[in-house]
Amino acid sequence: MSDAPRTGSVMRWLPLAVVGLLGLLLAAGLWLARNPDREALPSPLIGKPAPTFELPVLHEPGRLMSSEELKGTPYLLNVWGSWCPECRVEHPVLTRFAETRRVHVIGYNWKDEHADAMRWLEQFGNPYWVVLVDHDSTAALDWGIYGAPETFLVDADGIVRWKHVGAVDQATVDTELVPLLDALGIAPAEPR
Incomplete structure (x- = not known):
């Protein structure tokens, strides 16, 4: 049995996962920039x-x-x-x-x-x-x-x-x- 179909499926989703992760990082950065509690960062x-x-x-x-x-x-x-x-x-x-x-x-x-x-x-x-x-x-x-x-x-x-x-x-x-x-x-x- 070959792993080629499984590898192809993972490779298809990899760009979407990377974009999703970047989106989460951007959202976290925007939240920190707008959160008034950021002034309280130790x-x-x-x-x-x-x-x-x-x-x-x-x-x-x-x-x-x-x-x-x-x-x-x-x-x-x-x-x-x-x-x-x-x-x-x-x-x-x-x-x-x-x-x-x-x-x-x-x-x-x-x-x-x-x-x-x-x-x-x-x-x-x-x-x-x-x-x-x-x-x-x-x-x-x-x-x-x-x-x-x-x-x-x-x-x-x-x-x-x-x-x-x-x-x-x-x-x-x-x-x-x-x-x-x-x-x-x-x-x-x-x-x-």
Whole structure:
């Protein structure tokens, strides 16, 4: 008895199975993209040392800033880009939070053109203590950044304490960020 008819039957259904599997993967991706709970995805960095980096400073393109320079200072790292609509939504909230000087708010300008980033800050204001630039995702993979906006809280010991995916709104600041700062005993940062 030959296996040829059975093999032919399997081969006939194989393309349909592949298309079905791809359809399921696409549906899962769309669900994750639209599911508001995606912001609650845990980060593997929470409770671990922040990734090291050495990135250019937006306003001083010849200068590099390293993670070593931030040791001993808690900071909020906010991933943004001029191309990001949600970054515009959260910008006034970050500006108000930065004015409290609880921690340094550091901008992480991602995949952006220098002129576009500068124009965006001129138009909407600059709440950041410093803006780091990552045009080619040099450090993004280490941080687990897969979109903008994303925001990380790093304590004075260099440990990642919090990550928020999506736009930070006032409720997030009031119910998550400020209570965490209080719990960690993080006092306002020194003036610029």
